[in-house]
Amino acid sequence: MSARARIVGWMLFLVALALSVSLSATWSILLSRLDARVSAELENETEKLRRYVANETAAGPPASVKTLLDGWLSVNPPDRWETYFTVVGGRIESIPGGDRPPAALDADEDLVRSVARVTDRPVAGWTDSAAGRVRYAAIPVQITGDQTIGQFVVAVFYDHHREEVVASVQVLAITGLAALTLAGAAGWFVAGRVLAPIRLVRQTAEAISDSSDLTRRLEVTGNDDVAALAATFNHMLDRLDQAFAAQRTFADDAGHELRTPITVIRGHLELMGDDPHDQRDTLALVNDELIRMNRLVDDLLTLAKAGQPGFLTLEPVELAELPVAVVARARGLADRKWRVDEVAEEYAIADQQRLTQALMQLTANAVRHTQEGDLVAVGSAVRDGHVVLWVRDSGPGVPVEDRERIFRRFERSRVTGEGSGLGLSIVRSIAEAHDGRVFVMDAPGGGAQFVLTFPMVAEKMEMA
Ligand SMILES: Nc1ncnc2c1ncn2[C@@H]1O[C@H](COP(=O)(O)OP(=O)(O)OP(=O)(O)O)[C@@H](O)[C@H]1O
Ligand SMILES: [Mg+2]
Numbered sequence: 476m477s478a479r480a481r482i483v484g485w486m487l488f489l490v491a492l493a494l495s496v497s498l499s500a501t502w503s504i505l506l507s508r509l510d511a512r513v514s515a516e517l518e519n520e521t522e523k524l525r526r527y528v529a530n531e532t533a534a535g536p537p538a539s540v541k542t543l544l545d546g547w548l549s550v551n552p553p554d555r556w557e558t559y560f561t562v563v564g565g566r567i568e569s570i571p572g573g574d575r576p577p578a579a580l581d582a583d584e585d586l587v588r589s590v591a592r593v594t595d596r597p598v599a600g601w602t603d604s605a606a607g608r609v610r611y612a613a614i615p616v617q618i619t620g621d622q623t624i625g626q627f628v629v630a631v632f633y634d635h636h637r638e639e640v641v642a643s644v645q646v647l648a649i650t651g652l653a654a655l656t657l658a659g660a661a662g663w664f665v666a667g668r669v670l671a672p673i674r675l676v677r678q679t680a681e682a683i684s685d686s687s688d689l690t691r692r693l694e695v696t697g698n699d700d701v702a703a704l705a706a707t708f709n710h711m712l713d714r715l716d717q718a719f720a721a722q723r724t725f726a727d728d729a730g731h732e733l734r735t736p737i738t739v740i741r742g743h744l745e746l747m748g749d750d751p752h753d754q755r756d757t758l759a760l761v762n763d764e765l766i767r768m769n770r771l772v773d774d775l776l777t778l779a780k781a782g783q784p785g786f787l788t789l790e791p792v793e794l795a796e797l798p799v800a801v802v803a804r805a806r807g808l809a810d811r812k813w814r815v816d817e818v819a820e821e822y823a824i825a826d827q828q829r830l831t832q833a834l835m836q837l838t839a840n841a842v843r844h845t846q847e848g849d850l851v852a853v854g855s856a857v858r859d860g861h862v863v864l865w866v867r868d869s870g871p872g873v874p875v876e877d878r879e880r881i882f883r884r885f886e887r888s889r890v891t892g893e894g895s896g897l898g899l900s901i902v903r904s905i906a907e908a909h910d911g912r913v914f915v916m917d918a919p920g921g922g923a924q925f926v927l928t929f930p931m932v933a934e935k936m937e938m939a
Contacts (some may be wrong), residue, residue: 478666483666486656486662487662494655506637511633513610514610517612524627527547527812528547531546536763543618548561548569548571557576558578558580561625561627561628562590564589569717580609580628589613592700597613607635611628611630679691693705693708727786733771733772744761774896778884778901781830786829787829789826792830793822795846797864798816799818800831801853805851811845815852826909829848832905833902833905838853840921843894844870845869845922854867858917860931861931910930
């Protein structure tokens, strides 16, 4: 079922529910009012008769009950949908003139008989007639000087009034149904208009995923929720597009980087002659290239893993130990003035091996950009809840305009062209995996200082 049908269906269901509740409430209210009205009318007639009898007998009792009731009928004609008759001594005595009632009740012998039994006080009851159900009251009348008991019967054609109620509720129901139909049509129209942009978003999204064309975007109009949805969707496409583009460039660059050593190796092997000296030189060269390739592949794998779950193995890392271990390992790389600047006597939750890997990349760079006897120092500290790790050297430093660029992949030295240019991007990936970042600044005495910093307690990093 479409969203539109569901929305309209629910709306109609609720409106119909409200309508039926109001109809049944109206029905029972009108009916109880009708009952009250009919009872009031019967009581009123009883009261009127009582006053008449009191009046007539004030001067002295009339000749007979019959005379009294006839007099009463002659001064008190029935209303519409009402009828009177009198019974004296168990027999129909008289019915008033005027309009004929909808049904002649005095012909109903059962009714006459039961009315004749009313001798004590007024009795109300129901009876059926040719004109539907009738509500009546029989009022006994007796006077001094006449043993006979008379009854005055006032009857209201109840079903007639009830039909009026039915008719009003019917009118209400019909107008309600018409309103419901109208509301349904309007709801269908409005839901269609409201949902149209969402349908458009869906269709466009489908078209984009079918064609895998990530450059297409949804049209954003207005500033409602749907526009926000489209904008969010577009934003997601931007990021996907960028991510795929980055991946493509990376794959291209990686392929290119790997092709170069392969070409070099093949060239050397093809040119290799029979001379054992020549052969040894060539093999040494090929070996070098293979070592370089191996490193490159390792670096590429590290970068490919970065950002994926499981890249880091988190554990408490002793921050004081880290620089000491790195200096101890790096010492073998080259003859430099190796120093441990300062160490933090704290533990941080981090990946010890990845941090060591990052610091080793930085020291390898420092070695490459310094001379024998130059200073290379490593340190750790905790500042403002952040772990700060650094490697600084007394080399030429990094020009301000290069400080962003060098962290990108395959951005190698413009001067020497050495290295594959992946070292710093690996360092950056490791920093970012720790929710942190890496940057370069001027070392205190000139030279470069690379700083890797990340929060002591990162939100993203939860202990596995
Ligand atoms: N300590 C430093 N002093 C001056 N420049 C540096 C230093 N470290 C890095 N750089 C500059 O940043 C560039 C990028 O460094 P990165 O480590 O990413 O690549 P690489 O060292 O050239 O190659 P790889 O590390 O993959 O062997 C270097 O080529 C160099 O120009
Ligand atoms: Mg490097």
